[in-house]
Structures are given as structure tokens and as C-alpha cells.
Amino acid sequence: MQRIITIIPGGGAAADDVVELDHDHRRRRRIVHATRNGRTILLDQPNVVHLRDGDGLQLEDGAVVAVQATPEHLIAIGAPDIAALVRIAWHLGNRHLPTQLAGETLLIRADHVIAHMVEGLGGTCRAVLAPFDPEGGAYAGGGHGDSHSNAHSHAHGDAGHDGAHDHHHHAHHNHAHG
Structure with missing residues (x-):
């Protein structure tokens, strides 16, 4: 099994092999895939990545595998x-x-x-x-990774309060759908 060491955005053109993945399998942190030529490859990233059609996956041995989004x-x-x-x-x-x-x-x-x-x-x-490549959402982050930082400040100035309230900014899903 070869570990993927680098994701090359749009870099699958000169690939040695191809891995065909649906949307769910292109948005992962860790998973084992089989390529067209039968090679077993491991994606093991610290955060969820969004692989796109045409990306290149550089393996430990230097080979590049192209990502192909399946219909x-x-x-x-x-x-x-x-x-x-x-x-x-x-x-x-x-x-x-x-x-x-x-x-x-x-x-x-x-x-x-x-x-x-x-x-x-x-x-x-x-x-x-x-092939399906939906939007990542407002909190999905940019590029190929899905992380972002909530580090920012707020100036309260003359807003009419002392600032003593929660500044909890990431989304929670606690509303009902009818």
C-alpha cells in the first residue's frame, strides 16, 4: 500500500494511474482506495480534504495518481x-x-x-x-481543505452594551425542518 504524500490541485494530467471516486469518497480525511491498475493507496490527512476531478495524488514512490470523479x-x-x-x-x-x-x-x-x-x-x-461537486458551504473553508479559524475580534465601542455575551460563531444545527 502506498501512502498519498501530496495532493496536487489540477495535477493529474501526467498521472501514472487513475482512481475513480464519487463525491463522498472525494471528501475524506482517511480512506483506502484501489486504482484502475489495482494499486492500493492510502489517504491519511490531518483534516478532511476535498479532492476534485483532475487532481493529482503523489505517492511515496513518486508516482502520481489522477482523481477522476465518477458519474x-x-x-x-x-x-x-x-x-x-x-x-x-x-x-x-x-x-x-x-x-x-x-x-x-x-x-x-x-x-x-x-x-x-x-x-x-x-x-x-x-x-x-x-460527476457531482457540490458547494462546500459557508463554513467549509477554502481550497482543498475544509478547515477555518474562528480567530477574530469584535470592537463593541458605543454599541449600547458591555460586551458580556457569548461570541460563539460556529454553526449548530438546532432548528426544525417541517
Whole structure:
């Protein structure tokens, strides 16, 4: 088994081998994968990474393995106008559904219940088979890693209070969905 020592964003063009991964397997911290040529490789990072189609994975022996995003069963969502599309996107986000933005189309994993909701909101749904690369979310961080720092300060000045309150800034999911 070869350990992945470096992730090269977009660096899979001159690869020696390919690993085919769906979205869930491209967003991990630690996992063992098998390449097309039967090589076993280990991803072992300190934080969750988001591997993208075309990335290169440099192994301990110097070989590079290209990441190929496998097609998944998705729904392509359209709308008659941008306002309707934004409204649909809001409802998808309210349900915390991974959503890929593709121009004037939203892509989500195939789900007949959500498709029915989208159609009820005036949207159109079309089944597609394509690689899935949804948005990481506001707290997902940038680049290929999913970490961020909450280190920042607040000046209270003349805000009308003494500043004695909680400044707890990371998200909690404690609201109900109907």
C-alpha cells in the first residue's frame, strides 16, 4: 500500500494511474482506495480534504495518481426565471442538501421527494448522470481543505452594551425542518 504524500490541485494530467471516486469518497480525511491498475493507496490527512476531478495524488514512490470523479445519479433543476431559481436554492439549502451550482442549473442527488417539492415551487427536474461537486458551504473553508479559524475580534465601542455575551460563531444545527 502506498501512502498519498501530496495532493496536487489540477495535477493529474501526467498521472501514472487513475482512481475513480464519487463525491463522498472525494471528501475524506482517511480512506483506502484501489486504482484502475489495482494499486492500493492510502489517504491519511490531518483534516478532511476535498479532492476534485483532475487532481493529482503523489505517492511515496513518486508516482502520481489522477482523481477522476465518477458519474452519479443527479437531478438537474431549472426554473423559469432567476428569482424562482433562487427561491428553489433557498429551499434546498434550508434542507442542508448538497447542491452544485452550474450556471442557471442546480444539481442535487436524485431524490423523488425533493424533485416533487421543486416542481411544486415551479421548477423543472431532469435526471442526469454526471460527476457531482457540490458547494462546500459557508463554513467549509477554502481550497482543498475544509478547515477555518474562528480567530477574530469584535470592537463593541458605543454599541449600547458591555460586551458580556457569548461570541460563539460556529454553526449548530438546532432548528426544525417541517
